Amino acid sequence: MRQRRPECLASTPDLLPVAEAIAEQWHEVGALGHLLARNIDTGEELGFDVDTAVPLASVAKVPLALVVLDEIAEGALDPAMPVTLDPATKSVGPTGVAAFRHPATVAVVDLVHQALTVSDNASADALFDLVGVEVVDQRLRAWGCEGIRIRHRMQRMYDCAAGVSNNDFGLALELAIRDDIAGHHSIETLNPAYANVGSASALVALLQRVWLDRISRPEATADLRRMMGLQVFNQRLSSDLRADTVRVSGKTGSFLYLRHEIGVVTADSGDRVAIAALTRSHRRASIAHDIDLAIGAAARAAFESLRR
Amino acid sequence: MDLLAHLEAYVAVAEEGSFSRAADLLYVAQPVLSRRIKNLERHLGGELFDRSRRQVTSTDLGVLLLPHAKDVLSRVDHLRQVARAALASAAHALGVPPDCDPAALARVIRAGAERGVTIGVRELPAEDRASGLADGSLVFALLRVAPETATHRVPLGLASAAPLTVGRRSVHLESLRPRRGGGTGTPPTILVTAEDETGFAAERFRKAAARAGLSEGRVRAVATAATAAAETLAGHAVLLCPEPFARRHGLEWSPLADSTLHRGYELAATTRRVGHGVDLVLDWMEPMLAEAIGAVDDPSPKSTGADGGARPDSDSRVEGRG
Numbered sequence: 253m254r255q256r257r258p259e260c261l262a263s264t265p266d267l268l269p270v271a272e273a274i275a276e277q278w279h280e281v282g283a284l285g286h287l288l289a290r291n292i293d294t295g296e297e298l299g300f301d302v303d304t305a306v307p308l309a310s311v312a313k314v315p316l317a318l319v320v321l322d323e324i325a326e327g328a329l330d331p332a333m334p335v336t337l338d339p340a341t342k343s344v345g346p347t348g349v350a351a352f353r354h355p356a357t358v359a360v361v362d363l364v365h366q367a368l369t370v371s372d373n374a375s376a377d378a379l380f381d382l383v384g385v386e387v388v389d390q391r392l393r394a395w396g397c398e399g400i401r402i403r404h405r406m407q408r409m410y411d412c413a414a415g416v417s418n419n420d421f422g423l424a425l426e427l428a429i430r431d432d433i434a435g436h437h438s439i440e441t442l443n444p445a446y447a448n449v450g451s452a453s454a455l456v457a458l459l460q461r462v463w464l465d466r467i468s469r470p471e472a473t474a475d476l477r478r479m480m481g482l483q484v485f486n487q488r489l490s491s492d493l494r495a496d497t498v499r500v501s502g503k504t505g506s507f508l509y510l511r512h513e514i515g516v517v518t519a520d521s522g523d524r525v526a527i528a529a530l531t532r533s534h535r536r537a538s539i540a541h542d543i544d545l546a547i548g549a550a551a552r553a554a555f556e557s558l559r560r
Numbered sequence: 561m562d563l564l565a566h567l568e569a570y571v572a573v574a575e576e577g578s579f580s581r582a583a584d585l586l587y588v589a590q591p592v593l594s595r596r597i598k599n600l601e602r603h604l605g606g607e608l609f610d611r612s613r614r615q616v617t618s619t620d621l622g623v624l625l626l627p628h629a630k631d632v633l634s635r636v637d638h639l640r641q642v643a644r645a646a647l648a649s650a651a652h653a654l655g656v657p658p659d660c661d662p663a664a665l666a667r668v669i670r671a672g673a674e675r676g677v678t679i680g681v682r683e684l685p686a687e688d689r690a691s692g693l694a695d696g697s698l699v700f701a702l703l704r705v706a707p708e709t710a711t712h713r714v715p716l717g718l719a720s721a722a723p724l725t726v727g728r729r730s731v732h733l734e735s736l737r738p739r740r741g742g743g744t745g746t747p748p749t750i751l752v753t754a755e756d757e758t759g760f761a762a763e764r765f766r767k768a769a770a771r772a773g774l775s776e777g778r779v780r781a782v783a784t785a786a787t788a789a790a791e792t793l794a795g796h797a798v799l800l801c802p803e804p805f806a807r808r809h810g811l812e813w814s815p816l817a818d819s820t821l822h823r824g825y826e827l828a829a830t831t832r833r834v835g836h837g838v839d840l841v842l843d844w845m846e847p848m849l850a851e852a853i854g855a856v857d858d859p860s861p862k863s864t865g866a867d868g869g870a871r872p873d874s875d876s877r878v879e880g881r882g
Contacts, residue, residue: 520771521817521818
């Protein structure tokens with residue numbers, strides 16, 4: 253692992269030690285990464301290495317969902333239109349329709365729900381097929397979301413990993429780690445030049461615009477916020493934040509050595525903080541409880557120091 | 561037998577040397593006076609006056625007892641005078657919460673003295689201030705009311721040995737939850753003194769703590785403020801208190817972000833005493849008392865938490881979470 257001190261940033265000097273402590277804690281558990289947390293209302297922020305383009309894994313489902321919901325809000329796409337997903341042709345994945353063994357017919361807007369709440373790859377790729385990967389990418393650029401690129405369906409991540417490892421997850425992970433150390437990429441969806449990518453700053457900017465209704469249409473952003481609030485995974489950003497008075501609306505992303513989550517923390521007090529936590533590690537394991545918790549600790553430390 | 565009335569009759573007859581003049585002096589009918597003298601003579605076991613002559617004269621017993629009878633009467637008179645004087649200058653009892661600023665309270669007492677009103681300051685628990693006002697043992701009292709409707713609002717915060725927040729930020733109860741995987745020992749107990757451990761305020765705070773994810777055992781009532789300050793200084797606890805109390809004990813202090821948990825006060829006067837110029841006293845006393853309790857000027861706290869504020873995306877809050 254390359255040893256390099258991350259470039260910390262903070263809007264005020266008293267927030268800088270918070271960013272440095274998080275970077276230190278991530279380093280201790282062996283997570284390299286990028287963090288940006290910003291108070292949506294005050295603009296105060298802290299983080300480190302915020303501008304690096306990082307392969308997004310399932311975090312890409314957030315911009316996808318926004319483009320689909322935008323099409324629905326515009327009337328270009330019928331939210332009730334049934335889409336049938338066939339096990340023979342659907343994308344693979346462990347959750348949602350991707351894990352179904354029999355054909356399922358799901359309405360378009362419910363595909364968005366599945367893609368966001370349980371990170372269903374089959375539903376996400378059905379949506380990519382409906383609107384087109386290039387259209388999603390073009391819409392993001394039209395909205396001024398520089399720093400986020402959408403270049404492939406979700407299934408391509410699986411295909412690339414399986415292709416180089418003969419469908420052996422352990423081997424694919426080993427290879428990915430060795431590639432990361434060597435600085436070249438035999439798995440294309442881990443190569444920032446070819447993968448769906450985003451930087452922490454671009455993702456936080458997107459969340460901020462979604463939460464402030466400054467992108468797409470209010471109906472679309474409201475629906476995206478609502479569905480992100482229903483995500484079932486809570487092992488990362490929300491692992492140390494959830495309470496009756498604090499909610500996390502997020503989307504995780506996990507692929508080989510990548511462990512991400514972006515989201516917005518909201519509290520009864522009215523405080524709203526958008527966070528993008530993008531990590532990779534050389535841990536030879538698919539589950540790394542301590543890294544997930546370190547992301548949770550970072551989210552909590554950032555939220556508590558940025559709220560008023 | 562009313563010994564005092566009988567002694568009065570005896571002294572009057574002895575000094576006037578006449579039953580009729582004595583009766584006039586005491587505003588009683590002469591037969592009543594005569595009966596009293598007879599009763600007293602029976603009570604003492606001997607005659608006080610020689611009635612055989614034209615001029616009434618005292619017997620030897622009557623002469624002997626006269627100074628003693630006068631002494632008893634003068635002492636009773638003194639007793640009544642003292643009681644009257646004490647009642648005239650009776651202190652207006654004022655019930656205040658614990659830990660008021662002594663200098664500000666001294667100004668209240670002095671201002672009263674200048675206006676001829678004796679203010680007796682009594683530091684009492686919240687319930688006793690309310691009951692004292694009801695039963696008339698207090699003339700004025702600062703009563704606890706909800707901060708959002710209160711005339712005087714005293715911000716509450718958490719005092720601690722080390723700062724709880726970065727800079728001058730307010731503290732949220734959620735921040736006090738133990739950190740997962742942190743392993744930094746037991747999280748500090750939140751100490752609550754009697755003033756905040758009563759009625760609706762206690763209920764509100766416990767509910768807010770539960771909703772913020774704190775276990776019930778984290779909040780503990782303490783008997784005295786001094787031991788609470790000591791535990792807090794030792795770094796084992798944080799203390800719910802107003803800023804002046806924390807500063808007086810050399811503690812760090814951060815305000816609670818949820819202002820519905822702050823203290824609210826209303827200055828009230830008893831309804832039992834009318835016509836004592838109570839309203840006039842309230843007028844000059846109120847601003848001085850506000851200073852004594854450390855009230856802030858802003859009378860309308862922003863409501864956070866109580867009504868939830870804007871929560872546009874949580875239309876499914878009653879749904880179970882898988």
